Each structure stands twice: as structure tokens, then as C-alpha cells.
Amino acid sequence: MIALTxxxxxxxxxxxxxxxxxxxxxxxGPVLTDSRLVVPGSLFVAFDGERVDGHDFAGQAVAAGxxxxxxxxxxGVPAIVVDDVRGALGALARxxxxxxxxxxxxxxxxxxxxxxxxxxxxLLTRLGPTVYPEGSxxxxxxxxxxxLRAEAxxxxxxxxxxxxxxxxxxxxxxxxxxxxxxxxxxxxxxxGEFGGRxxxxxxxxxxxxxxxxxxEGGIAVLNxxxxxxxAMANRTKARCVFFGESREASVRAEDVRLDxxxxxxxxxxxxxxxxxxxxxxxxxxxxxxxxxxAAVAGELGxxxxxxxxxxxxxxxxxxxxxxxxxxxxxxxxxxxxxxxNPDSMxxxxxxxxxxxRGSGAEGGxxxxxxxxxxxxxxxxxxxxDAIGRLAVRLNVSKLVAVGGEAAAWxxxxxxxxxxxxxxxxxxxxxxxxxxxxxxxxxxxDVVLVKASRSVGLERVAQALADAEGGAGARGEV
Numbered sequence: 001m002i003a004l005t006x007x008x009x010x011x012x013x014x015x016x017x018x019x020x021x022x023x024x025x026x027x028x029g030p031v032l033t034d035s036r037l038v039v040p041g042s043l044f045v046a047f048d049g050e051r052v053d054g055h056d057f058a059g060q061a062v063a064a065g066x067x068x069x070x071x072x073x074x075x076g077v078p079a080i081v082v083d084d085v086r087g088a089l090g091a092l093a094r095x096x097x098x099x100x101x102x103x104x105x106x107x108x109x110x111x112x113x114x115x116x117x118x119x120x121x122x123l124l125t126r127l128g129p130t131v132y133p134e135g136s137x138x139x140x141x142x143x144x145x146x147x148l149r150a151e152a153x154x155x156x157x158x159x160x161x162x163x164x165x166x167x168x169x170x171x172x173x174x175x176x177x178x179x180x181x182x183x184x185x186x187x188x189x190x191x192g193e194f195g196g197r198x199x200x201x202x203x204x205x206x207x208x209x210x211x212x213x214x215x216e217g218g219i220a221v222l223n224x225x226x227x228x229x230x231a232m233a234n235r236t237k238a239r240c241v242f243f244g245e246s247r248e249a250s251v252r253a254e255d256v257r258l259d260x261x262x263x264x265x266x267x268x269x270x271x272x273x274x275x276x277x278x279x280x281x282x283x284x285x286x287x288x289x290x291x292x293x294a295a296v297a298g299e300l301g302x303x304x305x306x307x308x309x310x311x312x313x314x315x316x317x318x319x320x321x322x323x324x325x326x327x328x329x330x331x332x333x334x335x336x337x338x339x340x341n342p343d344s345m346x347x348x349x350x351x352x353x354x355x356x357r358g359s360g361a362e363g364g365x366x367x368x369x370x371x372x373x374x375x376x377x378x379x380x381x382x383x384x385d386a387i388g389r390l391a392v393r394l395n396v397s398k399l400v401a402v403g404g405e406a407a408a409w410x411x412x413x414x415x416x417x418x419x420x421x422x423x424x425x426x427x428x429x430x431x432x433x434x435x436x437x438x439x440x441x442x443x444x445d446v447v448l449v450k451a452s453r454s455v456g457l458e459r460v461a462q463a464l465a466d467a468e469g470g471a472g473a474r475g476e477v
Contacts, residue, residue: 001027001029001030001031001043001096001148001149001150001151002096002099002100002150002151002152003026003027003028004026004027004095004096005023005024005025005026005027006020006022006023006024006025006026006027006067006068006078006080007023007024009027009043009068009070009080009092010023010080012091012092012094012095013070013080013082013088013089013091013092014082014088014091015070015080015081015082015088016080016081016082017078017079017080017081018074018075018078018079018080018081019074019076019077019078019079020068020078020079020080021078025067025068026041026067027041027042027043027067027068028041028067029041029042029043029065029066029067030042030043030148030149031043031045031089031092031145031148032044032045032061032066032145033045033047033054033141033145035054035057035058035060035061035064035066038060038061038064038065038066039064039065040064040065041065041067042061042064042065042066042067043066043067043068043069043070044057044058044061044062044066044068044069044070045069045070045085045089046058046069046070046071046072046075046085047085047086047141048072048085054071055069055071055072055073055075058071058075058076058077058079059075059076059077061077062077062078068080070082070085070088070089070092071085072084072085086140086141089141089144089145090140090144090171090175091175092144092148093143093144093145093147093148093175093176094174094175094176096147096148096150097147097150097157097175097176097177100150100152100154102150102154102155102156102157103155103156103157103179103180103300104157104159104176104177104178104179104180105120105124105156105157105158105159105178105179105180105181105182105296106158106159106160106161106172106173106176106178106180106181106182106207107120107158107159107160107161107181107182107183107184107207107221107292108160108161108162108163108169108181108182108183108184108204108207109182109183109184109185109186109187109204109223110184110185110186110187110188110200110204110341110343111184111185111187111341111343111344111347112184112185112285112286112288112289112344113136113138113160113161113162113184114135114136114138114160114318114321114338115281115286115289115316115318115321115322116182116184116289116292116293117132117133117158117159117160118132118314118315118316118317118318119289119290119292119293119311119314120132120158120182120292120293120296120297121158121317122310122313122314122315122317123293123294123296123297123302123307123310123311123314124155124156124158124296124297124300126302126306126310127155127156127297127300127301127302128155128156129151129153129154129155129156130154130155130156130157130158131146131147131149131150131151131154131156131157131158132146132157132158132159133146133158133159133160134317134318135318135319136160136162136318136338136339137160138159138160138161138162139162139172140168140171140172140175143159143160143161143172143175143176144175144176146159147159147175147176156300157176159172159176159178161173161207163203163204163206164193164194165193165194165203166194166199166202166203166206167203167206168203168206169203169204169206169207169210170206170209170210173206173207173210174210177210177212178207178210178211179211179212179217179218179219180211180218180219180220180221180296180299180300181207181208181210181211181218181219181220181221181236181238182207182221182222182292182295182296183204183205183207183208183220183221183222183223183229183232184223184226184229184288184289184292185223185226185228185229185288185343186200186201186204186226186228186229187200187341187342187343187344188200188341188342188343188376188379188383193375193377195377197228200228201228201229201231201232204228204229204232205232205235207220208220208222208232208233208235208236208238209235209236211236211237211238212237212238213237213238214237214238214239218236218237218238218239219238219239219240219241219299220232220233220236220238220239220240220241221241221243221292221295221296221299222240222241222242222243223242223243223244223288223292224242224243224244224246224248224249224252225244225245225246225249225288226244230242230248241295241299243288243291243292243294243295244288244291245287245288249291250270250271250295251268251269251270251271251291251294251295251298252268252269252291253266253267253268253269253277253287253288253290253291254266254267254269254274255267256284256287258284258354259278260357261282261355262282262283262351262352262354262355262357263278263279263280263281263282263283263286264277264278264279264281264283264284264286264287264290265277265278265279266287268290268291268294268304268307268308268311270294270295270298270304270307271298272298272303272304273303273304273305274304275304275305275307275308275309276308277290277308277311277312278312279311279312279314280312280313280314280315281314281315281316281322282322282324282334282351282354282355283322283347283348283350283351283354284347284350284351284354285344285347285350285351290311293311294307294308294311297310318338319338320335320336320337320338320458320461321336321338322334322335322336322348322351323335323336323461325465327465329443330442330443330444330445331441331442331443331444331445331446331447331464332355332445332446332447333447333449333461333464333465334348334351334352334355334446334447334448334449334461335449335458335461335462335465336348336448336449336450337449337450337451337453337455337456337457337458337460337461338453338458339452339453340370340371340372340373340450340451340452341373341376341452342373342376342383342386342387344450345370345373345387345450346387346390348448348450349368349387349390349391349394349396349448350394351448352366352368352396352446352448353366353394353395353396355446356397356446364443364444364445364446365397365398365442365444365445365446366395366396366397366398366445366446366447366448367396367397367398367399367400367437367440367441367445367446367447367448368391368396368398368399368400368448368450369400369402369433369437369447369448369449369450369457369460369461370387370391370399370400370401370402370407370410370448370450370451371401371402371403371406371407371450371451371452371455371457372384372403372404372406372407372451372452372454372455373387373406373451373452374452374454374455375452380406380409381409384406384407384409384410384413385409385410385412385413385416386413387410387413388401388409388410388411388412388413388414388415388416388417388424389413389414389416389417391410391414391423391424392414392417392418392423392424393417396423397423397445398422398423398424398425398440399411399414399423399424399425400424400425400427400433400436400437401414401424401425401426401427402427402428402429402430402432402433402451402455402457402460403428403429403451403455404428407426407427408426410424410426411424411425411426430456430457430459430460433460434459434460434463434464437460437464438464441464447461447464449461449464
């Protein structure tokens with residue numbers, strides 16, 4: 001963070017100082033919510049969580065070098081006290097970004113946000129110092145913490161914005177107003193909370209409504225292949241740039257195919273020229289993500305040849321998102337267990353099948369180890385049933401459905417779609433799935449593990465990846 005005095009921080013957040021002998025002391029280090037990470041000059045933010053109250057660690061944070069604590073009450077050490085710690089954190093981020101004048105690129109979408117954020121970050125780093133979130137820090141706490149990492153030399157700030165309701169993205173854009181806003185897609189993630197795709201589109205469109213007008217440099221980067229996103233052009237004063245495979249897109253992919261390992265290969269065509277791209281990311285769905293990143297980089301001045309080169313070199317910066325491990329015994333494990341919704345589940349299954357076809361091993365099979373897709377509401381049964389059926393239609397060798405009722409619906413869909421009832425098996429927990437797979441996997445097999453984060457199926461992927469000594473090569477995905 002840029003250096004601000006404690007008095008300036010207090011003014012920015014509307015707080016009062018307590019036990020601070022010298023308000024002119026600067027916050028010269030990072031803003032942190034974990035007292036274990038505090039370094040000299042830090043500002044420690046004390047949240048009262050469900051399991052842990054950060055105020056209990058205020059003394060520890062100051063002893064480790066924190067200049068002060070942002071808190072909801074006096075804590076016996078230097079503190080800036082506010083009524084709403086979360087709101088104050090956002091206000092501090094707003095003030096820092098205002099002072100910096102940094103170029104903010106923000107993106108949202110029902111799926112693919114984190115992977116696309118990683119791509120954009122890797123491209124823009126070539127243009128200058130770029131700050132971006134680690135993992136999926138896309139809410140009212142993670143986003144300002146990321147923004148507060150920006151410094152005087154920062155050129156680009158890339159932010160991922162999530163939403164669980166109308167107004168969430170609007171709030172985030174008020175904290176860190178973007179000049180470039182990207183909308184990837186409108187799918188069915190969190191549909192149980194929103195109520196329908198129209199409501200999801202309404203929420204995601206808050207991104208483009210927040211942008212400055214074309215005369216002020218505002219740019220909306222929109223997916224031409226998604227009708228809900230394409231329609232958002234009518235909701236913004238910014239200049240619209242479309243990406244996709246559609247002829248309407250000015251940044252588009254042509255001659256799209258998958259290489260033998262299931263990675264996208266295409267020709268990138270932009271208004272300034274075209275160049276070949278071979279992605280290191282697994283699955284055709286990453287082609288669209290790459291186009292969004294290409295559109296942003298192009299608008300910020302990167303030549304098309306450099307964009308294509310950067311995309312071809314880029315990997316995943318975030319864990320458990322199509323993370324590929326090739327075991328010494330020839331089994332390939334795909335850990336995509338960070339999260340799941342119907343759209344990302346379909347994309348992952350298609351990627352699994354493509355990887356299976358390209359494994360080159362005689363008799364190699366595909367296993368889909370799937371768990372619940374959370375927050376689908378009344379659509380949950382139908383969506384899980386449909387994914388089970390799709391696994392069979394795609395000729396996945398075996399579906400292993402892990403967990404309770406939602407997993408039973410996955411299994412039911414597969415069995416109803418299949419011919420012999422052997423295409424799927426339902427197990428109650430991760431340990432049972434691990435034992436089953438260890439007994440059945442053989443060289444050449446490809447295993448996909450995917451579910452919502454709450455299911456914890458990364459345990460299955462990690463156990464399988466570590467099998468046979470765990471000496472396999474982890475893929476750059």
C-alpha cells in the first residue's frame with residue numbers, strides 16, 4: 001500500500017484513534033487480516049468472524065510490528081475504531097485507488113473468472129507492474145485487500161468480482177472503479193440464490209453500468225457468444241469490444257481445435273492482425289477465457305504477436321483448477337475441485353474426454369469423480385441429473401458420484417441414461433472413492449475430480465496424485 005499516516009487512514013475510514021501516541025506514524029507495510037503474517041509497518045484488520053475474533057489477536061499483531069489495528073472497539077493497543085470494519089476496509093481501498101490513479105481492469109462472469117484473471121494478469125505484467133488477487137479473492141473483503149497491495153509504481157490492477165445477489169458488483173465497483181470491465185458469461189452458478197438467469201444477468205451487468213463513458217476511456221469487454229452478455233452493450237456508456245468465435249466479435253478465435261492433450265489451439269484474430277495460439281490450459285472452454293484476456297491486453301497497447309506468445313506461455317496461477325498431474329505409472333489426475341456449477345462441470349467433462357482421446361494409451365479410460373454443485377436451489381435435482389446423463393453421453397468410462405443426495409442424483413442420471421448400469425457408482429465419502437479408484441486405475445487412465453468447494457473433493461485428487469510415490473510431473477494449466 002502507498003504510505004498513509006494513521007491520521008489519514010482514520011480520516012479515510014471515518015474512524016477515531018485510540019491509544020495512538022503519534023497519529024503521524026505511517027502505515028508503510030501491507031494491510032492484513034491474519035496476525036501471523038504481520039510485518040513491521042502493517043495495518044492489522046480485526047474481523048469478528050464466526051469462529052475467530054480478530055480483536056483477540058490485536059496485541060499479537062502490534063507486538064509483531066503492526067503500526068495499528070483497524071477495529072470495531074478499543075483493544076488496548078494503537079487502534080483506529082470504526083462502526084463497520086468491513087465497510088472501513090472498503091473505504092480505505094477506495095481512497096488508495098483514488099490517490100494512485102491506477103488503471104483498473106475488473107471482470108465478472110458465472111464461470112471462468114479466476115482462470116481469466118490469471119491470464120489477464122500474466123499478459124499485463126508484460127506491460128508493467130501489475131497487481132492481481134491470489135486465488136479467488138473476489139468479495140467485499142478479498143477485493144479491497146488486493147487493491148491495497150497496489151503501490152506508487154503499479155500500472156495495472158486486475159480485480160475479480162463475484163456476486164451472490166443484485167447490488168454486490170455495484171458495491172465492489174464503487175470501491176475500485178474500473179476503466180475496463182469484462183463480462184465473461186451468464187450461466188447457472190448460484191442460480192438458487194439469484195432465482196434465474198435473467199437475475200444473474202442483471203447482477204453481472206452492474207459491471208458495465210459502472211464504467212466511465214467512451215470519451216473518458218471506458219471500455220466494456222463483452223462475450224459476443226453469450227446473448228445475455230451481448231445485450232449488456234445497451235447498459236453502458238463505455239465503448240464495447242466483443243470477443244468470441246462469433247463473426248460479430250472483433251477479437252475472435254478461428255480454426256479452433258484441441259491438441260492430443262486436450263489443450264486449445266486456434267488463430268487469434270484482432271483488428272490489428274492475427275497470430276497462432278497454443279494454450280497450456282486444458283479444455284476448449286479456455287479459448288473463450290483467452291480471448292477475453294487478449295481483448296484487454298490489446299486495448300492496453302500490446303501487439304497481437306506478443307499477446308499470442310504470452311497466451312501460449314501462460315499457465316494457471318491458482319490451485320485446483322484443471323491442475324494436471326501425470327503419475328509415473330501413466331495415470332493422469334485432473335484436480336478441478338476448487339468449485340463447480342453446471343456450466344463449468346460440462347466444460348470439465350468435455351475436457352476429460354478430449355484428454356482421454358489424446359492419452360495415446362491402448363485401453364486408457366476416463367473417470368469422472370464428481371460431487372455436489374451447491375447453491376442451485378430448486379434446479380438442483382434436474383441439474384445434477386443432467387450432468388450424470390452427460391457423462392454417459394460423452395462416453396466417460398465411469399462416473400464416481402461422491403456424497404449425499406446430490407451425488408445420488410448424479411448417479412441416477414447416469415444410470416437412467418446408460419445401458420447396463422455399470423457406467424456409474426455412488427459412494428458416500430472421499431475415502432471410499434479413493435479406495436475404489438486405487439483398486440481400478442491402470443496406466444493410461446485419466447481421472448477428473450470436481451465438485452463445489454464445500455465438498456472437499458481435493459482430498460481425492462491429492463491422494464490419487466500422490467499415489468505411486470507422487471513423483472509425477474504437474475502440468476502447467
